[in-house]
Amino acid sequence: MDKKELEQIVERYNRSQGQIIAILHEIQDQERYLPENDLRYVAEKLNMPVAQIYHIATFYKAFSLKPKGRHICNVCMGTACHVRGAPLVLEELERKLGIKAGDTTPDMEYSITTVNCLGACALGPVVVVGKDYYGNMTPAKVERMLKEIKAKSNGGAKTKVQSEPDEDDDSTGEEKSTQEITAPQSEVKNEKVVEAKEEPEPKPSSVKKEREKKSSKKFSKPSSKKIAGAKKKGGKK
Amino acid sequence: MRFSSPAELERYREKLRTGYDPSQPYIAICGGTGCLALGSAEVRQAFEEAISKNGLKVKVRMKFTGCHGFCEKGPLVVIHPQENLYVSVKPKDVLEILEKTVEQGEVLENLLYKDPLTKEKIARESEVPFYKHQKRLVFGMNGMIDPQSIDDYIRIGGYSALSKALYQMSPEQIISEVKKANLRGRGGGGFPAGVKWETCREAHGDIRYVIINADEGDPGAYMDRSLLEGNPHSVLEGMIIGAYAIAYGVSPVQGYIYVRHEYPLAVQYFTKAVETARKYGLLGKNILGKEGFNFDIQINQGGGAFVCGESSALMASLEGKPGEPRAKYVHTVHKGIYNQPSNLNNVETWANVPLIINNGADWYRAMGTEGSKGTKIFSLVGKINNTGLVEVPMGITLREIVYEIGGGIRGGKKFKAVQTGGPSGGCIPESMLDLPVDYDELTKVGSMMGSGGMIVMDEDTCMVDVARYFLDFLKGESCGKCTPCREGIKQVLTILNRICEGGGEEKDLARLEELGNAIHDCALCALGGTAANPLLTTLKYFRSEYETHIRDKKCPAGVCRALVVYEIDAEKCTGCMACAKQCPQNAITGEKKKPHILDQSKCIKCGICYTTCKFDAVIRK
Numbered sequence: 001m002d003k004k005e006l007e008q009i010v011e012r013y014n015r016s017q018g019q020i021i022a023i024l025h026e027i028q029d030q031e032r033y034l035p036e037n038d039l040r041y042v043a044e045k046l047n048m049p050v051a052q053i054y055h056i057a058t059f060y061k062a063f064s065l066k067p068k069g070r071h072i073c074n075v076c077m078g079t080a081c082h083v084r085g086a087p088l089v090l091e092e093l094e095r096k097l098g099i100k101a102g103d104t105t106p107d108m109e110y111s112i113t114t115v116n117c118l119g120a121c122a123l124g125p126v127v128v129v130g131k132d133y134y135g136n137m138t139p140a141k142v143e144r145m146l147k148e149i150k151a152k153s154n155g156g157a158k159t160k161v162q163s164e165p166d167e168d169d170d171s172t173g174e175e176k177s178t179q180e181i182t183a184p185q186s187e188v189k190n191e192k193v194v195e196a197k198e199e200p201e202p203k204p205s206s207v208k209k210e211r212e213k214k215s216s217k218k219f220s221k222p223s224s225k226k227i228a229g230a231k232k233k234g235g236k237k
Numbered sequence: 238m239r240f241s242s243p244a245e246l247e248r249y250r251e252k253l254r255t256g257y258d259p260s261q262p263y264i265a266i267c268g269g270t271g272c273l274a275l276g277s278a279e280v281r282q283a284f285e286e287a288i289s290k291n292g293l294k295v296k297v298r299m300k301f302t303g304c305h306g307f308c309e310k311g312p313l314v315v316i317h318p319q320e321n322l323y324v325s326v327k328p329k330d331v332l333e334i335l336e337k338t339v340e341q342g343e344v345l346e347n348l349l350y351k352d353p354l355t356k357e358k359i360a361r362e363s364e365v366p367f368y369k370h371q372k373r374l375v376f377g378m379n380g381m382i383d384p385q386s387i388d389d390y391i392r393i394g395g396y397s398a399l400s401k402a403l404y405q406m407s408p409e410q411i412i413s414e415v416k417k418a419n420l421r422g423r424g425g426g427g428f429p430a431g432v433k434w435e436t437c438r439e440a441h442g443d444i445r446y447v448i449i450n451a452d453e454g455d456p457g458a459y460m461d462r463s464l465l466e467g468n469p470h471s472v473l474e475g476m477i478i479g480a481y482a483i484a485y486g487v488s489p490v491q492g493y494i495y496v497r498h499e500y501p502l503a504v505q506y507f508t509k510a511v512e513t514a515r516k517y518g519l520l521g522k523n524i525l526g527k528e529g530f531n532f533d534i535q536i537n538q539g540g541g542a543f544v545c546g547e548s549s550a551l552m553a554s555l556e557g558k559p560g561e562p563r564a565k566y567v568h569t570v571h572k573g574i575y576n577q578p579s580n581l582n583n584v585e586t587w588a589n590v591p592l593i594i595n596n597g598a599d600w601y602r603a604m605g606t607e608g609s610k611g612t613k614i615f616s617l618v619g620k621i622n623n624t625g626l627v628e629v630p631m632g633i634t635l636r637e638i639v640y641e642i643g644g645g646i647r648g649g650k651k652f653k654a655v656q657t658g659g660p661s662g663g664c665i666p667e668s669m670l671d672l673p674v675d676y677d678e679l680t681k682v683g684s685m686m687g688s689g690g691m692i693v694m695d696e697d698t699c700m701v702d703v704a705r706y707f708l709d710f711l712k713g714e715s716c717g718k719c720t721p722c723r724e725g726i727k728q729v730l731t732i733l734n735r736i737c738e739g740g741g742e743e744k745d746l747a748r749l750e751e752l753g754n755a756i757h758d759c760a761l762c763a764l765g766g767t768a769a770n771p772l773l774t775t776l777k778y779f780r781s782e783y784e785t786h787i788r789d790k791k792c793p794a795g796v797c798r799a800l801v802v803y804e805i806d807a808e809k810c811t812g813c814m815a816c817a818k819q820c821p822q823n824a825i826t827g828e829k830k831k832p833h834i835l836d837q838s839k840c841i842k843c844g845i846c847y848t849t850c851k852f853d854a855v856i857r858k
Contacts, residue, residue, distance in 0.1 A: 018557040021540050025498060059559040059716075060540025062498050078456035079656065079692045080618035082706050088844055095821055116543060116710065118499060119459030121618035122271050122308035122625060133274035139845040140819050 078117030269304025303467020455659025658687025663774030722765030
């Protein structure tokens with residue numbers, strides 16, 4: 001990281017040793033890991049031994065000393081997700097990407113991380129990629145999820161640029177980014193097919209169908225909404 | 238605007254109330270993390286667009302509120318004043334809601350909650366069984382206020398407890414009221430908050446620290462997050478009252494909140510609450526005009542370490558050190574942060590304080606059991622129909638929670654156990670479902686209240702695997718400082734892994750018990766001391782499952798992979814190729830419309846074919 005930026009971060013926390021965790025969080029948020037040079041610099045500025053910072057960086061699970069990929073797939077391993085089959089989802093993801101949890105693909109595109117609980121237990125098993133929640137996951141859904149991530153990052157060069165500045169926005173970032181993102185046409189179609197084919201319950205009344213048609217024109221569907229479709233599917237099982 | 242007296246606060250509240258017409262339609266959209274993940278931000282956007290584009294015949298208020306609790310059915314939308322609860326709302330439903338319900342007061346049948354048992358559709362939120370059996374005191378206002386608006390909180394009576402505490406009560410009176418109410422720590426330990434406050438007040442020190450523990454690390458528990466996201470000011474108000482009771486007239490006082498890094502929305506809302514409270518003179522110097530009462534709060538985020546929920550570890554982390562606990566011969570109320578008296582309470586404990594001050598200890602004591610008073614919020618998750626957050630009076634039975642509020646087990650399966658207390662708790666079997674929920678009763682059966690995670694397990698859950706899961710979790714989270722925890726957990730896990738892989742021996746059960754008891758007796762902190770609970774309770778209540786694993790080399794629930802075989806039933810197989818396409822090993826072969834064949838030598842038992850097959854033709858043995 002740029003020395004100037006680092007300096008700003010350290011100053012913002014008054015060079016306080018008590019704020020070391022917050023400082024490391026800021027570095028990691030930008031760099032997606034903690035580069036050695038940055039840690040040395042922070043150590044010097046805070047007047048702390050590098051070894052102590054290393055102790056902290058390795059003690060807390062949130063920090064990584066290895067660079068992370070562009071898309072971090074965070075698999076929830078909370079108890080609720082576990083009893084609903086999270087280990088199988090994680091394994092399938094590991095198989096599909098050819099890496100183990102904690103690692104990054106050689107092309108630096110994907111990383112797999114695990115988290116103890118995201119508190120989104122109603123959606124379990126859940127995988128979070130960036131701001132998108134993929135709920136009610138099954139091993140069979142992993143491939144589709146990866147395709148979606150890819151489609152989003154390819155088709156949405158625009159998406160990325162626009163959604164990023166929202167990260168630190170004070171009001172809900174989610175809502176802003178979805179306002180600006182219009183899902184690629186193909187995805188909308190795709191979702192319709194899924195809904196039509198796999199609607200498990202008795203067919204909705206014709207009124208509802210019509211409403212669906214009408215409203216789909218009005219409201220652009222951001223791709224993150226796939227969960228809703230995915231959820232329906234999971235519920236059937 | 239800074240309030241410099243209670244009268245000013247009251248005048249402001251009056252002004253807010255006169256400008257508020259309760260009969261005006263009000264749309265509450267749930268903006269908790271669960272609903273957001275299910276798309277409630279898009280629903281809100283659709284509402285905003287539709288209203289600005291088409292206009293409405295009536296005036297409405299719309300709020301993006303905190304968590305309503307019924308996460309299973311999100312996104313939730315409630316239309317007041319008629320209190321219609323609409324579940325799983327999609328942006329496409331918005332126009333109809335506005336046209337029919339808001340403008341004409343008509344109820345939309347297709348969006349109502351349908352009781353899976355009676356098939357009846359229920360229009361009013363309070364009559365939905367999930368809500369009907371709850372007692373929502375701490376959590377109740379979540380659906381009525383915008384968590385980012387301090388005005389909303391003041392309008393419904395917020396900060397009146399603070400003004401009462403500061404001007405009508407002495408610190409000692411507050412402490413005795415909290416003691417009398419017998420408010421016990423909601424983080425799980427159950428230590429009486431009033432006693433803790435009193436000890437902290439009487440301790441020697443130059444400054445006192447007051448801390449909110451929002452490092453909610455128990456997997457499957459998220460009530461603290463939802464409180465911070467739904468009603469942050471109630472937590473803040475409780476804490477300001479606590480700071481006054483603990484330090485006023487004795488020493489300066491500083492506040493901290495230690496909140497999980499994984500909860501960005503909670504951090505954002507609480508930060509906003511602190512900032513606005515400062516502006517209104519509810520934090521800072523001479524709070525509410527009270528001469529000499531200065532208090533402010535700093536927000537710190539954790540680093541993803543479970544052990545930091547333990548008090549001494551949390552305080553070490555606040556000092557910028559690795560979060561390692563220490564032996565507490567000297568308690569943190571005497572020597573905590575920077576060796577000064579420090580009072581740590583959980584989010585939910587703090588949120589209970591304004592209720593007690595406003596309504597009095599006698600009112601509070603009227604709820605609950607002999608040893609546990611008031612209500613408790615649980616996160617009811619796992620294999621349950623109605624996943625969500627429930628607030629119930631202490632003393633309610635587990636059966637009521639699971640069946641009446643939770644709506645029973647998913648997919649009509651058979652109940653097996655409910656796990657309370659997170660990795661420090663235990664698994665409670667069906668025979669004990671009539672157990673009243675109470676700190677002491679839960680401890681008696683080998684589990685604990687914990688922070689309030691309640692994970693329901695059904696016949697498809699393997700209890701040996703559950704024990705292994707928790708021990709694996711704890712192995713990763715043990716800080717490594719003391720030997721019983723660091724080494725003991727590792728050895729237990731080795732044995733459990735062996736059992737799950739089919740290599741279990743008869744002697745293993747005795748070994749596990751011995752190790753479990755040793756960890757329990759010798760570990761340094763509460764995390765280690767309770768680490769064996771998941772193991773010991775499963776051994777006690779589900780011993781036969783362990784025995785089946787060891788003797789018959791079978792996993793009755795079909796979870797432990799080494800003990801499971803997948804086969805294809807040629808009679809049921811329709812030859813749809815679905816499983817063959819999904820199999821990562823290409824172990825399934827066959828032609829269309831002909832029964833497929835599974836090659837056991839290639840099979841890695843991932844279970845994908847089992848979940849993919851729609852005809853139950855894949856059998857798990």
